[in-house]
Every structure is written in structure tokens, then in C-alpha cells.
Amino acid sequence: MKIKFFGAAGEVGRSCIMISTDKTKILLDSGIKLGKNEEYPVIDDEEIKNIDAIFISHAHIDHCGFLPFLYSKGYKNSIFATKPTIEIINVLLSDYLRLNSDLNFEKNILNSLNSRFKIIDYKKDFKFRDLTIKFIPAGHILGSALISISDGKNTIVYTGDINLLKTRLLNGADLKNIAADTLITETTYGGDKDIFPEEKQVANQLLNTINESAKTNSKIIIPSFAVGRAQEILFFLDDYINSGMMQKIPIYVDGMINKVLRIYRHNVIFCRKELQSRILMSDYDPFKSKNFKIVDRKNIRNYIIAKDEPCIIVTTSGMLTGGPVMFYLSKLAQNENNKLILVGYQAQGTLGRDLQDGINKITINNAEIDVKLKVETFHISAHADRKQLEQIPLKIRGLKNIFLVHGEIGKLQQLEAQFSKKYNVKIAQLNTEYEV
Ligand SMILES: [Zn+2]
Ligand SMILES: [Zn+2]
Secondary structure, eight states, X not given: OEEEESSOSSSSSOOOEEEEOSSOEEEEOOOOBOSSSOBOOOOOHHHHHTOOEEEOSOOSHXXXXXXHHHHHTTOOSEEEEOHHHHHHHHHHHHHHHHHTGXXXXXXXXXXXXXXXXXXXXXXXXXXXXXXXXXXXXXXXXXXXXEEEXXXXXXXXXXXXXXXXXXXXXXXXXXOTTEEOSEEEEEOTTOSTXXXXXOHHHHHHHHHHHHHHHHHTTOEEEEEOOTTXXXXXXXXXXXXXXXXXXXXXXXXXEESTHHHHHHHXXXXXXXXXXXXXXXXXXXXXXXXXXXXXXXXXXXXXXXHHHHSSSOEEEEESOTTSSSSTHHHHHHHHTTOTTOEEEEOSOOOTTSHHHHHHTTOOEEEETTEEEEOOSEEEEOOOOSSOOHHHHHHHHHTEETOOEEEEESSOHHHHHHHHHHHTTTSEEEEOOTTOEEEO
């Protein structure tokens, strides 16, 4: 089989990989890279015409945002993904298309794309021409999958984005009984220093900082991706309020997080068994917790800012590249009692990363703002850290080759040095074809 990378090569974003045999060409993911300048996979139109099918690992825009572009360029074959992935893609893409109306896609592009989607079940062999494809739970967000591709002789496993540990909502990736000679792995937190502290330790620090703010009437903004981190952080806050360990202050939930919360709820069968039984066996449904105040009208935002009370605002976007978080930040940044708590990955070139790095002047809607609020970072990540990434190859029987994708270049090199002791390792290069 041949592997070619159209993106996520030496960067986090625009994941798009072609796997081909003599008879078949498929794409794994087709994402874009959000940031100050949006970037797309480097794939030419001729190549798009030859794609027989697309398989999407999960619904984050850096793995599926290029689908409307592919459709417009003439791709009309099937797009395979799990049921929750297809539902979440619809929410995220409809928002993306609304914000990018200048891209002039055909009017009903989302409906057209929907007619191409086909559901693929976890852990069932799926025959596609000369290939056997299998989706395996990846533990990253609802519906996320590792994808295994076999041509009868060789097998490639692609992690998509992966998390090995169980979270409040999901089980960790299911790496039992995987055999493959080639692994394509994400490396978001692949650096030597990317070792996350124990969850308990993070939880304690986070509770301390929130309880401290509650005393001073200050407001906390928690920017979050609409899918994954938002639901985890909401369940975390809800648990600690209910247990009495966290002060009961309002938690405002603004933006697409709410829609996605509903998708999680009706796909709870894809969540952890403990969560399913908690909902079935008791009256308590954390998805509908009274601790969450849903912001369903824009004018509530001014009320939240003006009200003299401590509160937490969980809102999009996760890396402060747009969305309601920009409004809250513009109103709350000048007060040193307020806090911005970063819980997810902040890509280079995003405002989130700049704030994390200590920038103290920002521009929102042409207005320059002094940043006085405290910026704090907590690792509640949906990605494997370095320790977990090192575990993945050990769990795959017969592994020989590793391609590293979806990581910053320095981190890729550090992980390459480690994996090279045992495997044939390559840092994926843009538009280069490899034979395995
Ligand atoms: Zn992801
Ligand atoms: Zn990703």
C-alpha cells in the first residue's frame, strides 16, 4: 500500500491522508487548519477525482472541515464515519459554513454532503473493494475512531486523535487485539516534557482557583472546543458542585456546546456504561443539570457581564479564534480579578496560544485591550500525552513502521528519537508518497 500526506505533516491541523493500492484510493480524514490564516490540505484537483471513498476518524474541523471543498471540487463518492461523528459533523460544518459564507459553496451543500454519508459501526470488518476497514473506539471525543486498513497482506492503523485514559464520559481507546505493520500516529503532546500530571492533582488545583474566584466575585472564562472538552469540563464542574467541594456558582454555557451536549445525550450508548446506568437507574441526568445556565439569547451575555456575581462561562472557541468567547474576553480582560482558564490544546498562531505565552495587549473588533485577567492552564486534554503515546506501539502486534503526524516539529523530532530505537520511524512530509 502507498501512503501520501496532504496535511498534518509537521503541524497540528488539516489532517488528510491518502492510502492507495493498485485498485483503490481512499482518504483518511479531510480537515482544515484554523488559525489567523486558514490552511487547506495540499491536494490537486486531478487527485481528488480519483478518490473512491473517504473515512473520517472524528468530527473535529481539523479532520473533516475540508469535506465541502472536496464536494465542490467534484468528489461525489461515499463518506464513512460513525453515527455520532456524522451528527456532530453536521453541527460543526453548518456553523463553519455560516461563518464563511464568502466561500460561496452551493446553497444546499450540507444536504448534498449528507446524502454521501454512510454509517460505519465500531469493531466490525467492513469490506471496501480490495480493502478491509475497521473502526476502533479512540477515546478522544464521542464517535472518534482509530482506522485500520488492510489489503490482505499489510495493515495500516491510523490513530486519528487518540486518548488512552477513560474520562468522565468516554472509555479510553480500545487497543486490545490490534495487529498491524504500520502505524500512523498523532503526536499533539509528543514532546519530551509533555507528561500530564495526575488527574486528581489537576482537579485540586482547578477547584482551588475556582473557589478562590468565587470569594472575590470574579468571573472565569473557560474557552473550549464545542465537542469533547466542553462536555468533560461541564461534567467535572457539576460533579464537584454536587459533592460540595466546589462553591455553587452559576455555570453559563454559551455557543454550540449546547447542541453538541444534546447529541452526546441521545448517543449516550457510545459513552461509558457507568454514565448510561447513572441516567437509567437514578432520577439524575447530568446532561440536564440545574447547575448549567444555557445562554440561548444574545442579550443574556450583557446580563452575565453586568451582574455582580461570581460565575463560570464555558464557551467556544477553544483556541480563541472566534465565537462567543471573544465577546466575553473583550468585556472581562481588563479586570485583574477575572480569570481565563485554558484546558485544551492551543495551536501556534492562535490568540489562545498568545495569551498562554503571556501577551498583554490584544485587539478584538479593532479595539485594543489591555489584558489584566489571569491566564491559567490546566491539562484536561482529550489527547494522549507523551507517556500514553509511547504505549501505543507496544500494544500493536507485529509493528514495524511508524509515521508521525499531527504534531509540532520539535515534538515530532523528540518522539522520533524515542521510537527510532525500536521501529522504522518517519516524520510525515507534505505531499510525499511512501510505500509500506
Ligand atoms: Zn480531535
Ligand atoms: Zn486533531
